[in-house]
Amino acid sequence: MPELRQDPVTGKWVVIATERARRPESFSLQRGEAEVAPQASCPFCEGRESMTPPETYAIRPGGGPPDSPGWEVRVVPNKFPAFEGPMGEEKRLGLYRTRPGAGVHEVIIHSPDHRRDLEELPIEQVEKVLDTYRRRLRELCKLSFVRYLLVIVNHGRDAGASLEHPHSQIFGSPLVPPRIEEELAGTASFLGSVGACVFCRIMEEEQRAQERLIAENEHFVTFAPYASRTPFETWIIPRRHGRAFEIIQESEIPALASMLKEVLSGLSRGLGDPPLNYYLHTLPCRDDREYHWHLEILPKLTIRAGFELGSGMLINVARPEECAAFLRESKPLARA
């Protein structure tokens, strides 16, 4: 079972993922050789359902038993979970604090197609993936030992993808992660001093300033954030103030699918299918604080080096205004 250990100086928690642990000597062989399973042995392809742990959810329009072919979207537990099982007790070991890495860790397989990335799928399929996010978030939030659910995508080997077949992951952690706590604290502080949602204000400011705007539709606004941490950092924010993704309205799902397709296609076209990560920031489970859910996309085009690691400050080598202009000007191509 994974273990959480607390840094005795900063109080931050680190996951020691023993289930995916490697022997120390394996690290000397690992560089530049990350395994990305090819199609021939891909456990996420249709017909290989027995290669994954039993599914927890699937869209299977023609019916049929679980873990059989015929699915459109399929959700399975991660074989090497970072969080697993019910809450255990926190222990003190002298100075140190540890607790079991309780929680869940699931994989959402975007479609049976091994090759097509999210933005290359038909819009109806992207809607199904988003609807699956919503359903799993609602379901997993019921688990008493899950405090936060983070949906992420790793695209490309350099962004940490270990399986090629396009998929998302949901990490259900027993703690609210530091990055979320910081955003919640910032939201509360802005609300207290200004009396408004900081994310709503940012969206208004970006629509007014225009220079960092990338795309807009009826329900969503996309822009390069003012203090972008990396070149081409991109946020997708819903116009309608809502604290949690799970309460997204039916009518907003097609608009989000369309926006996500457009933005990911633009990045892929403009930058030549860059490695990237994106994640959904939503309210913790059973939380009544104010928040405004959104998606953050971070292409992986530069390296976090000694300064970034030692300081916790980031150096971004591209101006967000130029990145946004570049993406606005990169015209859509016809796609299958």
Added chain:
Amino acid sequence: MPELRQDPVTGKWVVIATERARRPESFSLQRGEAEVAPQASCPFCEGRESMTPPETYAIRPGGGPPDSPGWEVRVVPNKFPAFEGPMGEEKRLGLYRTRPGAGVHEVIIHSPDHRRDLEELPIEQVEKVLDTYRRRLRELCKLSFVRYLLVIVNHGRDAGASLEHPHSQIFGSPLVPPRIEEELAGTASFLGSVGACVFCRIMEEEQRAQERLIAENEHFVTFAPYASRTPFETWIIPRRHGRAFEIIQESEIPALASMLKEVLSGLSRGLGDPPLNYYLHTLPCRDDREYHWHLEILPKLTIRAGFELGSGMLINVARPEECAAFLRESKPLARA
């Protein structure tokens, strides 16, 4: 001039380094092609002193003018600084806050030898590099617009090194970085509740527990921290409680040089010269808080992916106890 922009949600500052900025379209070509200057055109090699900005310090035992050959260690301003020049005013742009990226950014060239890494240099040369850290920290802390000085090393292309010739960098920032503020807050909080230095206590605990210990000498203790963020994270801590590196005693410099050589050699031997970053954590300039300076070494063996970026929590796939045992067992080889 570089610019600092504040994230309006979390309050964290990001450096937009316009002097090293690249055009957006350049990122589509950049992947896997990071330039590492070969020896033939290396600006840090002896005889090419005119290729760098004028030196700010050098150890030149035979005398001779600045920016001429004959040096043993040489310090020059970074040609593409992340921080530069005197303090400017903070401005508000609607919601947003910006300030000039005031400060300094220097490069410390470890020796005239293009090929030999720090751990491959004679111990006397490593001592000279460490003495140069001390002298530059003392000197640059006098600048009123520098609030924090972070000394770092990026080793290997995958750890962000853009020039092959071994060197350190000193970043002089107008703000105390978040990671340092967190450690200072943790130190103050532990001191308040326990009445002792948290770093002193950690060192005692590691010497007692033994399992994460990597090496010890008269003045320094080296171990894998309990909540290691990455496989083979390694800390070197001075036994004598001291808040700032600059007040290191003469007798401690050879002991640190010897420890650094031993630890870096062990990592290189055990893991096959892995890419790595290390940095010196010391007290901010003109600060009277309690602290305990130390060195943190982070080999770059895994990728920070969507979960880490979106949560701010880290997943470590190796147990610190196993990593420490592996390094203890990796025996020294004879070296030139």
